[in-house]
Amino acid sequence: MASTSVSSGHFRVAGKEFPKINWLKSPNLRSTYFLLFFVILTSATNGYDSSMVNGLLSLDQFAEYMNHPSGTTKGLFSGIMFLGSLVALPITPYIADGLGRRWGICIGAFIMILAVVVQSVSFNVQMFIAARFFLGFGVSIAHAAAPLLITELCHPQHRAIFTTIYNTTWYLGSIVAAWLTYGTSTIPSQWAWRIPSIFQALPPLLQITCVWFVPESPRWYISKGKPEIALAVLAKVHAEGNADDEVVQLEFEEVKDTLAIEKQAEQTGWLELFKTRGNRHRLLILVSAGMFSQWSGNGLVSYYISGVLDSIGITDSDMQLKINGVLNIWNCIVATSMCFFVDKLGRRPLFLVSTFGMLISFVIWTILSERFDATHVKSNGSAVVFMIFVYYTFYNIAWSGLLIGYSVEILPFSIRAKGMCYMFAMVDIGQFFNAFINPIALEKIQWRYYIVYCAWLAVELVFVYFFYIETKNTPLEEIAKHFDGDDALVGGNAxxxxxxxxxxxxxxxxxxxxxxxxxxxxxxx
The missing domain is CATH 1.20.5 (Single alpha-helices involved in coiled-coils or other helix-helix interfaces)
Structure with missing residues (x-):
């Protein structure tokens, strides 16, 4: 296993340490990171959608227009989007690997825009549900390409932070949707729900317009036989245009040689993750991360907060929207803050603390819900709201940002796009389950449904302890050594x-x- 020890104030490339740089003082790096904002909008779009659906389900105007949908129909409003995302997954790596990371983002964004148009003009439940299926299809394509571009373009010193930040912007979209829906809730017409729906087209519109100003992945250029362009991108972004910079040269040689080795080994198929011990370890992490990120109880609030609050006596639509809005602001603060500790504290400690904290807080949440059901004492209901905030504090320590940050970095370039599909597939299955089953289960057995998640969180904690390994302070190509040892396909000086x-x-x-x-x-x- 590769060493992760790095002196304070330094970063490592190909076994050598270099002084850390200030990206604010590097014009090209600064402008690149600003432009990457338009790449991370894919995750924000996803967050916007979940919060918007939550808000719409709390709007009387929407409920009346959709003929007061049942629990099953409410589940479909959210769940069908994830089914669309799941259907798109088999083609996403061919777009990202074949056409490039930027084209993947743009194609997905274009499909999203068309779907939002249909969703916004929907005149019945069927049309609304169909639009959301294609919305999920587009999100899947963009979501499969965006984190690849970020992790393959960022400077090695900042890669872990920026890749982790990607998924935390889910909450930015969620905040906008929560408060926009709250603001339009006073409109006494169908525009109360159509306006938030129309606004959902803004992020993909910005992406189509601006993503072409972001440099393409240098690793993708090398894979397509264009090493001179890759070197120019690395030099521009990482060394202010100096192609002779030592860090750039070490990066370039390591990436070029590693990709050549991977190509020679011909390990690029869908089944590669089943063939070696190291890849099977990666697969276990990918599948579990996708599953745990959605099946840890968070889906109860993310897509059906109105049902959770109804069960503890908070039935006022205005109050539900306020709680949803404040919760998303808190989540964003915690999740974004933790991104700056992934290389300082490490991935494994963050995952363990996060999962253990979720388990304890969810057990208390369940007990308080049972007490409210038995006594109808208002303070017990208020305590549940507090525990929801505590639970999400622990969830956001790791499972928000590191879901993408950890998953994308443990995969070699040759199977990175395909490997991420396994993780995204479990996310989509989990989200579909949450959106479709949670409202039904809450309606039928109420707080008793929480016991299932308490037991499952205990299983998660044990799994994380035995299978999640540390990768902090390791260059992207060299992370393979943590999984494959001397059999890792790594070239260059390392x-x-x-x-x-x-x-x-x-x-x-x-x-x-x-x-x-x-x-x-x-x-x-």
Whole structure:
């Protein structure tokens, strides 16, 4: 396993330490990170949607227009979006790997815009549900490409922070939707719900307009046989245009050689994650991360807060919208703050503290819900609201940002896009389950349904303890060493024994090819 020890005030590339840089004082890096804001809007769009649906279900105007939907129909309003996302997953890696990360974002954004138009003009339940299916289809395509671009473009010093921040912007979208829905709730017409729906088109519109100003992934350029463009991107973004910078040269050689080794090994298929011990370990983490991020009880509030609050006596629509809005602001503050500790504290400690805290707070949440059901004492209901905030504090320590940040970094380039699909598939299945089953279960068995999550959180804690490993302070290509040891396909100055052997093989093939060309030239002459 590779060492993660790095001196304070330094970052590491290819086994060498370099002084940390201030990105605010580097014009190209500063402008790149500003432009990456338009890439992370994909996650914000996802957050906007969940909060908007939550808000719409609390609006009398929406309920009346949709003929007071049952619990099953309410579940479909949210759940069908995740089904659309799941259906799109098989094609997403071919778009991101074939056309590029930026094209993946734009294609997904375009589909989202069309879906929002249909959703906003819906005149019945069926039309609304169909629009949300295609909205999920578009989100899936953009969501599969955006984190890849971020993690492959960022400076190695900032990669972990920015990749982790990506998923926390879910809450930015959620905040806007929560308060916009609250603001339009006083409109005595169908515009109360149509305005929030129309506004959902803004993030994808901004992405289509601005994402082309973001440099494409240098790793993608290398994979397409364009190393000179990749070097130019690395130099511009990481060294203010200096292609001879030592960090840039080390990065370039490590990425170029590693991708050549991966290509020679031909490990690019969907089944690669099942073939080696290291890849099976990755698969366990990916599948569990997608599952745990949605099946930890958070889905009860994210997509059906009105039902949770109804069960503790808070039935006023205005109060429900306020609680939803304040909760999302708090979530955003906690989740974003924790992004700056992923390399200082490490991934594994954050996951363990987060999961243990969720377990304890959810047990207390369940007990208080039972007490309210038995006594109808208002203070017990208020205490449940407080525990919801405590629960989400722990959830956001790890499961918000690191869901993407940890998943994307543990995958080698050759299977990164496909590997993320396994994780996203579990997220979509979990979200569909939450959106469709939670309202029904809460309606039928009320607080007793929480006991299921208490038991499941205990299982999560044990799994995280035994299978989640530390990767902090490790360059992207070198993280493979944590999973594969000496069999890791890593090139450049940090090459493993297997990596060097394949490099020798590649060099031999290259020399043989050159010799054949020379013989051919001599024969022709």
């Amino acid at each position: 090459a493993t024994q297997k990596g060097r052997a394949i490099e020798v093989e590649i060099e031999g093939m290259r020399n043989a090819s050159v010799a054949e060309e020379r013989v051919g030239i001599v024969a022709k002459s």
